[in-house]
Amino acid sequence: MKNVTLKDVAKAAGVSYATVSRALSGSHQIGSDTRERIIKLCDEMGYTTNYVARSMVTKKTGLIGLVVPSIDNQFMSELAYYAEMSARGHGYNIMLCNSGPDLKQEKTVVKLLLSRQVDGILIVPQSPRTYENIRAYTDQVPTVFLSENLRDQPQSYVAVDNSRGTYIGARYLYELGHRDILYFGRRHTTTHQLRAEGYIRACQELNLHPRFFNSEFSRSSINTGYQLAQELFSRPIDYTAIFASTDSNALGVLKAADNAGIDIPGRLSLIGFDNISSTALPRIDLTTIEQPKREMAVQAVDMLRDKIENGTQGYVHQILMPVLIKRGTCRDLLSN
Amino acid sequence: MKNVTLKDVAKAAGVSYATVSRALSGSHQIGSDTRERIIKLCDEMGYTTNYVARSMVTKKTGLIGLVVPSIDNQFMSELAYYAEMSARGHGYNIMLCNSGPDLKQEKTVVKLLLSRQVDGILIVPQSPRTYENIRAYTDQVPTVFLSENLRDQPQSYVAVDNSRGTYIGARYLYELGHRDILYFGRRHTTTHQLRAEGYIRACQELNLHPRFFNSEFSRSSINTGYQLAQELFSRPIDYTAIFASTDSNALGVLKAADNAGIDIPGRLSLIGFDNISSTALPRIDLTTIEQPKREMAVQAVDMLRDKIENGTQGYVHQILMPVLIKRGTCRDLLSN
DNA sequence: AAAAAAATCGGAAACGTTTGCGATTTTCTA
DNA sequence: TAGAAAATCGCAAACGTTTCCGATTTTTTT
Numbered sequence: 001m002k003n004v005t006l007k008d009v010a011k012a013a014g015v016s017y018a019t020v021s022r023a024l025s026g027s028h029q030i031g032s033d034t035r036e037r038i039i040k041l042c043d044e045m046g047y048t049t050n051y052v053a054r055s056m057v058t059k060k061t062g063l064i065g066l067v068v069p070s071i072d073n074q075f076m077s078e079l080a081y082y083a084e085m086s087a088r089g090h091g092y093n094i095m096l097c098n099s100g101p102d103l104k105q106e107k108t109v110v111k112l113l114l115s116r117q118v119d120g121i122l123i124v125p126q127s128p129r130t131y132e133n134i135r136a137y138t139d140q141v142p143t144v145f146l147s148e149n150l151r152d153q154p155q156s157y158v159a160v161d162n163s164r165g166t167y168i169g170a171r172y173l174y175e176l177g178h179r180d181i182l183y184f185g186r187r188h189t190t191t192h193q194l195r196a197e198g199y200i201r202a203c204q205e206l207n208l209h210p211r212f213f214n215s216e217f218s219r220s221s222i223n224t225g226y227q228l229a230q231e232l233f234s235r236p237i238d239y240t241a242i243f244a245s246t247d248s249n250a251l252g253v254l255k256a257a258d259n260a261g262i263d264i265p266g267r268l269s270l271i272g273f274d275n276i277s278s279t280a281l282p283r284i285d286l287t288t289i290e291q292p293k294r295e296m297a298v299q300a301v302d303m304l305r306d307k308i309e310n311g312t313q314g315y316v317h318q319i320l321m322p323v324l325i326k327r328g329t330c331r332d333l334l335s336n
Numbered sequence: 337m338k339n340v341t342l343k344d345v346a347k348a349a350g351v352s353y354a355t356v357s358r359a360l361s362g363s364h365q366i367g368s369d370t371r372e373r374i375i376k377l378c379d380e381m382g383y384t385t386n387y388v389a390r391s392m393v394t395k396k397t398g399l400i401g402l403v404v405p406s407i408d409n410q411f412m413s414e415l416a417y418y419a420e421m422s423a424r425g426h427g428y429n430i431m432l433c434n435s436g437p438d439l440k441q442e443k444t445v446v447k448l449l450l451s452r453q454v455d456g457i458l459i460v461p462q463s464p465r466t467y468e469n470i471r472a473y474t475d476q477v478p479t480v481f482l483s484e485n486l487r488d489q490p491q492s493y494v495a496v497d498n499s500r501g502t503y504i505g506a507r508y509l510y511e512l513g514h515r516d517i518l519y520f521g522r523r524h525t526t527t528h529q530l531r532a533e534g535y536i537r538a539c540q541e542l543n544l545h546p547r548f549f550n551s552e553f554s555r556s557s558i559n560t561g562y563q564l565a566q567e568l569f570s571r572p573i574d575y576t577a578i579f580a581s582t583d584s585n586a587l588g589v590l591k592a593a594d595n596a597g598i599d600i601p602g603r604l605s606l607i608g609f610d611n612i613s614s615t616a617l618p619r620i621d622l623t624t625i626e627q628p629k630r631e632m633a634v635q636a637v638d639m640l641r642d643k644i645e646n647g648t649q650g651y652v653h654q655i656l657m658p659v660l661i662k663r664g665t666c667r668d669l670l671s672n
Numbered sequence: 673a674a675a676a677a678a679a680t681c682g683g684a685a686a687c688g689t690t691t692g693c694g695a696t697t698t699t700c701t702a
Numbered sequence: 703t704a705g706a707a708a709a710t711c712g713c714a715a716a717c718g719t720t721t722c723c724g725a726t727t728t729t730t731t732t
Contacts (some may be wrong), residue, residue: 005718016682031680052391053718056687061388066432070417072613077413081406084434088445093452096432098420109424115384116429141704183599255618277408282591283619316456341688352712357690367710389688392717 004047013041030183052154055117064304065113067097069126074276076124079146082297083122090305099126103133110134114141120304122146131155142307146300149190158300162191165289165322166198169243169271172324175208177333178241178269183212184253185245195245195273211239225252233260240333241269247276247288265331275325285328292320293310340383349377360385371383384533390443391453394470401449403433405462410612412460415482419458419632426641435462437467446470450477456640458482468490478643482636485526494636498527501625501658502534503605505579508660510542513669514577514605519548520589521581531581531609561588569596576669577605583612583624601667611661621664628656
């Protein structure tokens with residue numbers, strides 16, 4: 001039951017516990033014969049170094065706080081997977097926190113993480129107000145924001161080129177012969193603002209008329225996207241394609257369309273954004289714009305490590321390239 | 337930059353730092369006037385208690401290690417969500433580790449968690465061999481297994497009544513008029529053994545002939561389930577319903593059926609197990625057996641807390657009730 | 673072969689808490 | 703009001719490491 005400590009193996013080896021510490025740490029200040037003897041003794045006795053004691057003196061915990069609105073979201077759980085794998089590969093462990101729906105909980109967990117003495121924080125914001133919500137803490141610990149653009153804020157983040165994503169998608173629809181494309185989704189965050197802008201830019205270049213169907217539903221989930229889409233389909237359909245601002249919204253559109261008897265992609269083409277894993281499911285097969293989740297996560301922990309280990313100040317905005325995932329929800333109007 | 341410590345506020349308050357500690361901890365050994373003065377001073381100075389220092393003396397980290405095969409799996413990310421919420425509500429934080437596909441990594445992360453001095457470990461096994469794989473460590477720290485049955489092993493776990501789940505599902509199909517039900521899936525773990533048994537039991541009671549389509553594909557994912565289903569549909573279909581051992585397999589069956597032009601539920605009824613969130617998606621709408629993920633997670637952390645805080649020895653097998661989720665993939669053969 | 677340099681190891685402080693014990697002060701009891 | 707009990711607080715040890723510094727021994731240099 002009792003954990004074996006440095007002192008125990010020092011006593012058994014007949015050396016000081018400073019020597020044992022040096023043997024394990026690969027220090028040069030020790031004879032190679034005694035090192036081997038001690039290392040052998042260590043695993044005979046089942047010694048493992050106590051990280052909290054080490055943290056006490058090194059002032060480093062090797063802990064990264066990962067705060068996400070909720071881990072049971074596909075997009076975030078994928079990010080979390082890659083972040084954990086990458087972090088652990090570099091000697092860090094992940095402390096996971098759900099920041100829930102409200103800003104208060106988000107602030108609470110960040111404060112908690114600070115108390116836990118994490119070396120850095122990786123956060124995917126729950127709201128556009130997250131930045132100011134936790135600003136008081138972001139200068140106390142290295143922090144990088146994930147997946148959400150902060151535009152001109154003096155904070156490091158890694159995100160996809162959202163504007164380019166919708167731009168690519170819109171051009172793809174154009175190539176398929178679509179001339180009336182409806183943009184479905186809000187512009188409540190910088191990220192979504194950028195997505196809308198990319199769509200507008202493509203429209204301008206292609207001489208199309210940008211059209212929007214927005215709403216003030218607060219949290220984008222399948223249900224609310226669905227309800228919004230129901231409202232949409234109660235009106236006449238004078239467009240041939242819908243660009244949904246997120247896969248989640250696209251799924252809502254899909255459900256509403258099925259209910260209303262609107263054939264997708266027969267009557268209406270549909271494209272999403274994010275490429276969450278369920279878009280690849282049978283019968284869904286949603287054409288979408290992929291956020292390179294693996295790359296995002298890896299870059300984010302690299303960025304964080306740089307801040308932690310090299311004390312890099314300043315901030316960097318890392319923008320990754322989106323990629324078009326062609327699947328089955330977009331109809332080619334020309335090759336008929 | 338420099339964190340404010342107990343000593344700092346003690347000096348500022350003109351008391352010993354023992355007094356400050358007692359003021360924060362709500363001890364009775366302190367005057368209410370000085371307590372208030374100190375508490376006020378603490379948040380003026382921005383003091384937060386250093387958990388690693390506290391852990392050093394209390395021998396408790398307030399950390400729970402959560403090890404899952406991979407967090408980007410819907411089932412596990414849902415479990416993780418509820419586990420984290422529940423744990424944090426009781427003053428614990430979650431250290432997340434992916435145990436990956438191989439046993440070596442699983443053992444590595446468990447060892448790592450021990451080094452980190454976690455108070456307990458919550459683990460969803462990656463393989464039936466997990467139990468023996470980490471047995472050397474499970475007596476060094478409170479451990480509870482999640483979602484996987486261990487049958488007769490002397491270890492605590494919480495799992496759904498898998499046998500009852502398939503039993504309920506098979507009876508449901510029978511009520512709809514199905515008499516030829518094919519069971520689709522392996523029996524490579526105790527959990528899956530139990531699921532098969534429940535199916536068999538129902539067949540016996542209902543005077544049905546149990547039929548299996550098994551395979552030795554090693555990891556159940558959509559793709560391998562899909563490949564297996566393709567093989568299945570290359571043979572004559574002399575059954576009216578398929579009971580897939582997991583939703584993941586059911587999704588594979590669905591995809592293969594669509595490709596082969598087999599109408600579900602028109603020609604073939606389909607039922608899954610787990611009720612992962614994408615089963616509720618439009619166009620999927622899979623009838624399935626739900627594992628109560630929230631309850632499982634909550635019970636698991638409660639069980640773990642009991643071991644940690646009360647030093648409860650022994651082991652308990654907590655079995656939760658599955659519930660039938662009726663959706664759109666099962667056809668009623670009688671009401672025609 | 674003597675002096676200098678390098679290698680090897682031990683002593684001890686430090687990290688920031690919690691807590692048992694003793695000392696002092698205050699309040700209560702008779 | 704004097705003695706006892708209770709309340710309040712400080713001292714110091716302890717948790718298990720890492721690392722600076724100095725002491726001792728070994729190797730190298732001239």
